[in-house]
Amino acid sequence: MVAKPTTEPWALLCCSLQTGLQPIPNSGLAAVTVRVPRLREAVLKIATTPKGTQEPEIYRGPDAEPAPPRLDTPNSTITVYDLPSKVMGESRRLTIYVPAGTPPRAKLPVFYLGDGASRAFAPIAAAASRDGRARPAVLVGIDAAPNKKDCTGMGCDRRAPEYLADVGGAGPDSPYIRHQRFLVEEVLPYVEAHYPVSRRRSDRVIGGYSNGGAWALTTAGKYSSVFGNALAMSAAAMPAAEPADRLKKVRVFGGAGIFEPSFHKRTANILVGAKAAGADTQFREVASGHDLSTWETIFADSYHWFFPVRQ
Numbered sequence: 009m010v011a012k013p014t015t016e017p018w019a020l021l022c023c024s025l026q027t028g029l030q031p032i033p034n035s036g037l038a039a040v041t042v043r044v045p046r047l048r049e050a051v052l053k054i055a056t057t058p059k060g061t062q063e064p065e066i067y068r069g070p071d072a073e074p075a076p077p078r079l080d081t082p083n084s085t086i087t088v089y090d091l092p093s094k095v096m097g098e099s100r101r102l103t104i105y106v107p108a109g110t111p112p113r114a115k116l117p118v119f120y121l122g123d124g125a126s127r128a129f130a131p132i133a134a135a136a137s138r139d140g141r142a143r144p145a146v147l148v149g150i151d152a153a154p155n156k157k158d159c160t161g162m163g164c165d166r167r168a169p170e171y172l173a174d175v176g177g178a179g180p181d182s183p184y185i186r187h188q189r190f191l192v193e194e195v196l197p198y199v200e201a202h203y204p205v206s207r208r209r210s211d212r213v214i215g216g217y218s219n220g221g222a223w224a225l226t227t228a229g230k231y232s233s234v235f236g237n238a239l240a241m242s243a244a245a246m247p248a249a250e251p252a253d254r255l256k257k258v259r260v261f262g263g264a265g266i267f268e269p270s271f272h273k274r275t276a277n278i279l280v281g282a283k284a285a286g287a288d289t290q291f292r293e294v295a296s297g298h299d300l301s302t303w304e305t306i307f308a309d310s311y312h313w314f315f316p317v318r319q
Contacts, residue, residue: 023064024052024267024297046266046295049073053299072295076308078131079138082108086127091198095190102195103149105130106203107137110144114204117145117211117315119239120191122171122220124149128300129307136311143315146205150195152220153183171219172244173226188227192234208236213314215239217303218271221262222246225278229254237261239310241303242271243278252281261313263292263306271298 029038044050048071055064085108090099103126110116121129126149137144153166169176169183176184191214200207214235216224221243228238232254240262262279264272276291283289292309296302 023055023057023299024050024265024301025054026268026298029056044267049295050267051075051294051296051301052267053297053301066301069295073305075301076132076304077135077139079134081105081130081134084108085134086130091194093190093194095186095194100153100190101151102199103127103151104199104203105133105147105149107134107144107146110146110204112204115206115211116204117143117213118199118203118205119145119147119213119215120195120199120235121147121149122152122216122223123167124151125215125217125220125303125307129304132304132308133311136308141317142312143317145311145315146199146203148195148199150191168219171216171223174245187223188230191227192231196234209234210236211315213237213239213310215241215307215310217241218298219244221275225255225260228258228260232257237314239307239314240275240278241306242268242298243275244271245274246278252278253285255282256286258282259288259314261290261292261306261310263294263302263309265294265296265298265302267295267297268302 025042027040027042029040031038048069050069051072052067053064054067085106087104089102091102092099101124103124105126126147130147133145133147136142153170155166156164170187173184176182178184199205212235214224214228215238221240222245224238225240225243226246228235235258237259238255240260242264243262260279260282262275264275266272279289279291290313292306294302294305
């Protein structure tokens with residue numbers, strides 16, 4: 009990989025493979041060579057960060073598994089709403105997918121997804137229910153906090169403090185605790201009052217990727233009477249004090265890519281601990297890295313695992 013850094017004097021290979029590029033003397037360029045195991049079965053998103061003008065390239069090996077089936081979702085199935093929040097002190101955007109043709113009085117299972125992931129996953133959910141092996145489900149994407157305005161650098165990140173207790177703190181007025189309260193006290197009541205969703209804990213999934221995966225697990229553990237299912241994709245670090253036995257009454261589906269070793273190990277270990285505590289668990293390994301192609305595959309498999317068609 010060769011790149012010409014523009015906005016910063018450095019560049020990183022992103023995102024399936026993550027490593028720094030080294031400057032080429034007297035050229036203005038930076039480069040890196042990576043030996044990739046299991047390349048024939050790999051799916052790789054290849055780009056650099058900071059992002060330049062070039063769009064990412066997708067490499068799909070000759071033996072790679074196919075991408076999950078997708079079905080175009082009409083605009084009428086997607087609702088975008090900025091929910092005013094007293095807990096957060098600002099509005100937060102919800103993107104809500106309801107399968108086409110859903111009767112108004114239906115009570116469908118529901119995914120509550122961090123990072124507004126419902127729009128990316130809706131075509132996969134539509135295909136999963138169409139093939140007759142999974143129940144139709146509503147997807148609620150909850151946008152992460154936007155970065156501080158006119159600010160650059162890691163100190164501008166408002167997302168991580170809301171998803172990770174070790175970053176946002178665990179005090180009663182911390183971003184982390186307030187974000188959990190926002191979900192349980194404001195998002196759920198709003199969705200259940202306005203959309204055809206079930207109120208049974210066994211029909212609720214909380215899910216996310218990266219920092220959002222850790223958020224999904226810790227929130228499911230804390231509110232296990234509310235969420236019967238958790239989806240952790242490439243989960244970031246959970247607080248060391250977070251006991252795995254909090255998940256003993258939760259069904260947990262986790263997964264990660266082989267090219268994100270720290271996330272893979274962390275997610276797998278969390279599931280081992282949850283299973284030892286009594287949870288029903290499933291782990292999915294993907295020949296990819298820390299990017300959307302990995303999470304789409306994991307989501308598709310989790311959908312069929314959480315909500316198979318009842319025989």
